[in-house]
Amino acid sequence: xxxxxxxxxxxxxxxxxxxxxxxxxxxxxxxxxxxxxxxxxxxxxxxxxxxxxxxxxxxxxxxxxxxxxxxxxxxxxxxxxxxxxxxxxxxxxxxxxxxxxxxxxxxxxxxxxxxxxxxxxxxxxxxxxxxxxxxxxxxxxxxxxxxxxxxxxxxxxxxxxxxxxxxxxxxxxxxxxxxxxxxxxxxxxxxxxxxxxxxxxxxxxxxxxxxxxxxxxxxxxxxxxxxxxxxxxxxxxxxxxxxxxxxxxxxxxxxxxxxxxxxxxxxxxxxxxxxxxxxxxxxxxxxxxxxxxxxxxxxxxxxxxxxxxxxxxxxxxxxxxxxxxx
Amino acid sequence: xxxxxxxxxxxxxxxxxxxxxxxxxxxxxxxxxxxxxxxxxxxxxxxxxxxxxxxxxxxxxxxxxxxxxxxxxxxxxxxxxxxxxxxxxxxxxxxxxxxxxxxxxxxxxxxxxxxxxxxxxxxxxxxxxxxxxxxxxxxxxxxxxxxxxxxxxxxxxxxxxxxxxxxxxxxxxxxxxxxxxxxxxxxxxxxxxxxxxxxxxxxxxxxxxxxxxxxxxxxxxxxxxxxxxxxxxxxxxxxxxxxxxxxxxxxxxxxxxxxxxxxxxxxxxxxxxxxxxxxxxxxxxxxxxxxxxxxxxxxxxxxxxxxxxxxxxxxxxxxxxxxxxxxxxxxxxxxxxxxxxxxxxxxxxx
Ligand SMILES: Cc1ncc(C[n+]2csc(CCOP(=O)(O)OP(=O)(O)O)c2C)c(N)n1
Numbered sequence: 001x002x003x004x005x006x007x008x009x010x011x012x013x014x015x016x017x018x019x020x021x022x023x024x025x026x027x028x029x030x031x032x033x034x035x036x037x038x039x040x041x042x043x044x045x046x047x048x049x050x051x052x053x054x055x056x057x058x059x060x061x062x063x064x065x066x067x068x069x070x071x072x073x074x075x076x077x078x079x080x081x082x083x084x085x086x087x088x089x090x091x092x093x094x095x096x097x098x099x100x101x102x103x104x105x106x107x108x109x110x111x112x113x114x115x116x117x118x119x120x121x122x123x124x125x126x127x128x129x130x131x132x133x134x135x136x137x138x139x140x141x142x143x144x145x146x147x148x149x150x151x152x153x154x155x156x157x158x159x160x161x162x163x164x165x166x167x168x169x170x171x172x173x174x175x176x177x178x179x180x181x182x183x184x185x186x187x188x189x190x191x192x193x194x195x196x197x198x199x200x201x202x203x204x205x206x207x208x209x210x211x212x213x214x215x216x217x218x219x220x221x222x223x224x225x226x227x228x229x230x231x232x233x234x235x236x237x238x239x240x241x242x243x244x245x246x247x248x249x250x251x252x253x254x255x256x257x258x259x260x261x262x263x264x265x266x267x268x269x270x271x272x273x274x275x276x277x278x279x280x281x282x283x284x285x286x287x288x289x290x291x292x293x294x295x296x297x298x299x300x301x302x303x304x305x306x307x308x309x310x311x312x313x314x315x316x317x318x319x320x321x322x323x324x325x326x
Numbered sequence: 327x328x329x330x331x332x333x334x335x336x337x338x339x340x341x342x343x344x345x346x347x348x349x350x351x352x353x354x355x356x357x358x359x360x361x362x363x364x365x366x367x368x369x370x371x372x373x374x375x376x377x378x379x380x381x382x383x384x385x386x387x388x389x390x391x392x393x394x395x396x397x398x399x400x401x402x403x404x405x406x407x408x409x410x411x412x413x414x415x416x417x418x419x420x421x422x423x424x425x426x427x428x429x430x431x432x433x434x435x436x437x438x439x440x441x442x443x444x445x446x447x448x449x450x451x452x453x454x455x456x457x458x459x460x461x462x463x464x465x466x467x468x469x470x471x472x473x474x475x476x477x478x479x480x481x482x483x484x485x486x487x488x489x490x491x492x493x494x495x496x497x498x499x500x501x502x503x504x505x506x507x508x509x510x511x512x513x514x515x516x517x518x519x520x521x522x523x524x525x526x527x528x529x530x531x532x533x534x535x536x537x538x539x540x541x542x543x544x545x546x547x548x549x550x551x552x553x554x555x556x557x558x559x560x561x562x563x564x565x566x567x568x569x570x571x572x573x574x575x576x577x578x579x580x581x582x583x584x585x586x587x588x589x590x591x592x593x594x595x596x597x598x599x600x601x602x603x604x605x606x607x608x609x610x611x612x613x614x615x616x617x618x619x620x621x622x623x624x625x626x627x628x629x630x631x632x633x634x635x636x637x638x639x640x641x642x643x644x645x646x647x648x649x650x651x652x653x654x655x656x657x658x659x660x661x662x663x664x665x666x667x668x669x670x671x672x673x674x675x676x
Contacts, residue, residue, distance in 0.1 A: 029529070029531070030529055030530055030531060033530065033531070033535075033604065034529070034530035034531070034603070034604060037529070055531060055535060055536075056536075057497070057500040057528075057531075057536040057537065058467050058468070058497045058498070058500055058501060058528055058536070059500050059501065059502070061502055062500075062502070085465075085466070086466065086467075088466075089466070089469075089501075089502070089503075122387075123386060123387065124386030124387035124438065124449060125387045125388060125449075126387060126447070126448060126449045126451060126452055126465070127447075127448075127452070128451070128452075128464070128465035128466055129387075129388065129451070129465055294666060294667075295670070296666055296667060296670050297670070299446070299447040299661075299665075299666060300386075300387060300435075300438050300444075300446060300447055300448055300449030300452070301438035301439070301446035301447065301449075301660060301661050301665075302386060302438055302660070303438075303660045303661065303663065304438075304446065304447065304660075304661055304663065304665060304666045307663050307666050308666055
C-alpha cells in the first residue's frame with residue numbers, strides 16, 4: 001500500500017469525489033489560487049476550474065450560508081474553514097441552519113454537505129488560534145462529527161462524509177497534516193459512527209479520537225515495553241459515538257482512560273465516561289480517568305503551552321493510576 | 327481621493343502639521359520629522375530582528391510583520407493624546423512600538439518570556455499595554471472592530487473627549503462584525519476612527535478577488551460615516567487625515583472611516599515568502615520604491631535637514647534599540663509554570 005501524508009490522503013478523497021459527482025464543489029478562503037492554507041486542495045483548481053474550487057472573501061458566516069443554500073437546492077458543497085477557530089463566526093449557520101433544516105422542514109430539506117478544516121491546538125499559536133472544538137459541535141443534534149486520526153481513516157471517512165446526506169462536521173488535526181501512513185488506493189469508504197480498535201491488549205482501554213490517537217499509540221508502545229498491553233479504541237466519529245466498541249473493550253480490560261485534546265468540562269470524554277458507567281458498571285475495576293487540555297486558554301510561551309496540553313506522559317500516568325500501579 | 331462627508335457633519339478641521347507651512351515654527355517641524363523618522367526606523371529595525379529571531383526559533387507561532395506600513399502607525403500615534411485608545415489586529419508590532427510600548431517588553435512577549443507585555447501568554451498577535459491604553463492585538467479578522475465601538479461607547483458614556491482608533495486590514499471590511507460595528511458607531515455617534523490599512527492583500531488574495539467594490543472607503547457611506555482615502559506611504563498625509571478624523575471625533579463624536587493605501591513588503595506571515603506566489607517580484611519592487619522611510623528621508627534631504635551622518639546615527643540608534651530588546655528578551659526567564667493557572671478568572675475569594 002502506498003504511504004501518504006494525512007494531507008495527501010484528504011486530497012485524494014476530495015479529488016476522487018469531485019470526479020465521481022459533479023454536484024460536489026469545494027468553497028472557502030484561499031482554497032483555489034493559493035492551493036489551500038494548509039495545501040489540502042493543492043492542484044484542484046487546475047483540474048476542476050473555478051466553479052468547483054471556489055475562493056471566497058473572509059466571510060465565514062456568509063460562505064457557510066452560501067453552502068447551505070446551495071445544498072437546499074441539490075448541490076453537495078464542501079465548505080472549508082481555514083481553521084475551526086474562525087468557523088466560530090459561522091456557528092450560527094452550522095447550528096441554526098444546517099443542523100436543523102431537515103427537522104424544521106419535516107424532512108423536506110436534507111443537507112448533504114461537509115464543513116471541514118483544521119482543528120485542535122498547534123504550536124505556539126496562543127489562545128485564539130489553538131483550540132479543539134469537537135465537543136461544541138457534537139452537542140448539536142442534526143450534525144455528524146468526524147475526527148480522523150490517521151491518513152487511511154482520513155480518506156475513507158471524508159469520502160463517506162461527502163456521500164452522506166446529512167451535514168457532516170469534519171475535523172482535521174492541524175498537527176496531523178504531515179503525518180504519514182499506508183493508504184489504500186482508489187475508492188473505499190469507512191462508515192461514519194464505527195470506531196476502530198487500533199491496538200489490542202487486556203490491561204486497560206484507552207479511548208481517543210483525532211490527534212490523540214497518535215498519542216494513545218505512543219502510550220501503548222511505551223507501556224508495551226513495561227509488559228502492559230492496552231486496547232486503543234479510536235472513536236473516529238464523535239457523533240455518533242460507537243458505544244458498542246467502547247463497551248466491548250472495557251468488558252475485556254475492566255479499566256479505561258479517555259484521552260482528548262479539548263477542555264474537561266462538558267468534553268467528549270465526559271460523554272464517553274457516561275456511556276461506560278451505563279454500559280459497564282459491573283465490569284469496572286477502577287474509576288475511569290480522563291486526560292485533556294488543562295482548563296485554561298492556550299498560552300503562547302513554550303513551557304506553559306507544553307504544560308497545558310494533554311500528552312503521552314500524562315496519559316501513561318493515568319493508565320498506571322487506573323491499574324493501581326501508581 | 328474620495329471624501330464623503332454627510333452634509334450635517336461637514337466641519338472644517340484644522341489641518342495638522344503638514345510638512346512645512348502650517349504655522350508652526352520651522353524647527354518644530356524639523357524635530358517632528360525627525361521623531362517620525364526615528365519611530366519608523368525603530369519599528370523597521372525591530373522587525374528585521376523579529377524575522378531573524380523567528381528563523382532561529384526564538385519566536386514561535388504566527389508572526390506577521392508590518393514592514394512597509396510604518397508610516398501609518400508613526401503618523402497616527404503622533405497625533406494621539408496619551409489618554410486616547412488604540413485597538414488593533416494581529417499585525418501589531420509596529421503600532422505597539424509607535425504607541426510607546428517598550429521594545430524590550432514587546433520582544434520578550436514575542437520570545438514567550440516572563441517580562442513580555444502579556445507575561446508570555448499572548449505572543450506576537452496579542453500585544454497589550456493597559457498603561458498606554460493599547461487594547462491589543464486580536465487574532466480573528468475583524469473581530470476587534472466592535473470592541474473599538476465599545477470603547478467609543480464608554481468614552482461617550484463618561485462624557486470624555488478621548489478617541490478610540492481601530493486598525494484592521496482591508497480584507498476585514500467584508501466581515502459582518504465590521505458592518506455591525508460601523509452602524510452602531512455612526513448611529514450612536516461614537517468617537518472612533520476606523521483605519522483600514524489597505525495593503526491590497528488578505529493573505530494570498532488580492533483585493534479585487536475578494537471585495538466587490540474596491541473603494542473600501544465607500545463602505546462608510548452605508549452608515550453615513552465620512553471617509554477619506556490616504557496615500558499612507560507619506561507619513562504627513564497620514565497625520566493630516568488622522569488629524570481631521572480626530573477633530574470630528576473629539577468635537578462632534580463623529581466617527582470616520584479612513585483608508586490608508588499602503589503595501590506590505592514581507593509575506594503575510596513568516597510562513598509565507600516575501601513575494602509569495604500571489605504577487606510578482608516586479609510589483610513588490612515597484613512598491614518598495616515608495617518605502618515610507620525613503621519618502622520621508624528624501625523630503626528631509628531636500629530640505630537640507632538630514633546630513634548623511636545624522637541618518638546613519640539615527641539608524642545605528644534604532645539598531646541598538648532592537649539589539650537591546652533582543653538581549654533583554656533572551657535573558658528574560660520563561661514564565662513560571664504556576665502562571666499557567668493565573669489570569670483565567672479574576673480571583674474573587676479574597
Ligand atoms: C475570521 C478569520 N478568518 C480567517 C483568518 C485567517 N487570516 C488571518 S489574517 C488573514 C488575512 C487578512 O487580511 P487583511 O484583513 O487585509 O489584513 P492584513 O493581514 O493584510 O494586515 C486571514 C485570512 C482569521 N484570522 N480570522
